Amino acid sequence: MEIILHGTGAGTPSGNRGASAATFGFDSGDILLIDAGEGCSRAIIRDGRNLHKITTVVLSHMHADHWTGLPNLVMAWIIGRRETPVDLYLPPRSLHFFRSVLSNSWMLQKPLPFELRMSELQPLLLSEEWSLRPFRTSHLDKFMGSEEADLLSFPSFGFVLESGERKILFSQDIGSEQDLEVELLGTELLICESAHVNLSHVVESARNAGVSRLIFTHVSPERERAFEEIIVDSGGLDWSVAEDGLIIPL
Ligand SMILES: [Zn+2]
Numbered sequence: 399m400e401i402i403l404h405g406t407g408a409g410t411p412s413g414n415r416g417a418s419a420a421t422f423g424f425d426s427g428d429i430l431l432i433d434a435g436e437g438c439s440r441a442i443i444r445d446g447r448n449l450h451k452i453t454t455v456v457l458s459h460m461h462a463d464h465w466t467g468l469p470n471l472v473m474a475w476i477i478g479r480r481e482t483p484v485d486l487y488l489p490p491r492s493l494h495f496f497r498s499v500l501s502n503s504w505m506l507q508k509p510l511p512f513e514l515r516m517s518e519l520q521p522l523l524l525s526e527e528w529s530l531r532p533f534r535t536s537h538l539d540k541f542m543g544s545e546e547a548d549l550l551s552f553p554s555f556g557f558v559l560e561s562g563e564r565k566i567l568f569s570q571d572i573g574s575e576q577d578l579e580v581e582l583l584g585t586e587l588l589i590c591e592s593a594h595v596n597l598s599h600v601v602e603s604a605r606n607a608g609v610s611r612l613i614f615t616h617v618s619p620e621r622e623r624a625f626e627e628i629i630v631d632s633g634g635l636d637w638s639v640a641e642d643g644l645i646i647p648l
Pocket residue numbers: 459461537571
């Protein structure tokens with residue numbers, strides 16, 4: 399399995415970092431896309447992946463930097479006369495919205511050349527070896543109890559990928575590093591957003607949990623220099639900051 403981080407930026411547009419998008423390529427050739435931020439199709443092609451090999455798309459939540467590349471990706475599949483089915487696993491209560499977006503973009507008026515299956519986020523079997531499990535994060539909890547939270551898509555999710563003893567924790571947008579605590583144990587690789595966390599605390603808790611590798615992503619322009627302030631002893635933990643196009647072999 400090979401992970402590529404195509405977009406390592408956050409909500410603020412940046413000249414050198416794209417919006418959130420990561421692919422997971424399996425031995426079967428199937429590709430999972432987690433989040434589809436603005437410009438994800440172009441970034442995926444730039445990094446050498448074939449858009450038509452994407453079989454599953456999973457979205458963590460409805461902030462625009464995590465989904466606005468999806469309509470363009472679907473258009474690429476239609477224009478490219480894709481024939482194989484695609485599964486979109488979308489945040490709670492967002493299916494109607496996405497049907498409307500695709501329809502209003504003139505994509506659903508004629509039968510598609512492929513089957514586009516839309517479901518709500520759920521645990522998935524990705525390959526013979528790997529499974530995916532969404533876990534709730536507190537990223538949108540400031541809206542909890544509001545009228546909007548009852549009507550719009552709520553809450554947000556991070557993802558755990560597991561294969562036997564192997565565990566990858568992909569934070570996506572969280573409320574704070576505390577969202578990860580319960581999942582850290584047994585994690586081999588932590589891919590952690592850096593916009594809503596105390597960076598030193600993340601390094602510390604990953605080290606204490608015995609995580610081997612920590613990669614920071616979702617870097618906003620304002621926080622590019624913040625990594626210099628991480629002064630905690632990282633012990634045996636290998637931590638780094640991702641750039642767009644980073645390949646992580648597993
Ligand atoms: Zn967000």
